[in-house]
Amino acid sequence: MIELEVIMIKAKEALEGGFPEEALAILDDQSLENSCEVLFLKGEIYFKVQRWGEALNQFSRILENSPSDSKAESYCLMIKNILGFYHKDLYNP
Numbered sequence: 001m002i003e004l005e006v007i008m009i010k011a012k013e014a015l016e017g018g019f020p021e022e023a024l025a026i027l028d029d030q031s032l033e034n035s036c037e038v039l040f041l042k043g044e045i046y047f048k049v050q051r052w053g054e055a056l057n058q059f060s061r062i063l064e065n066s067p068s069d070s071k072a073e074s075y076c077l078m079i080k081n082i083l084g085f086y087h088k089d090l091y092n093p
Helices: 002-016 020-027 036-048 052-065 070-083
Strands: none
Touching: 002 020, 002 036, 020 036, 036 052, 036 070, 052 070
């Protein structure tokens, strides 16, 4: 458990330092794949760098394990709204 906390701290420091790819590399460990905490942080990082598909996948995996997670559900809704955006005047001149 302490190892997970150390990994999370390092990843958050890298993200706050402006290195999202480094933070993702820190979290890219197969043994951490089922941790909701890790999935959520990875989802937030993908959301921040606008990699919508990967972010949606991370938050959806959280909802599979914990369907009542309101934060993950909110992120999924935001991402779906972003991906579903359509403005007829902008795209059909």
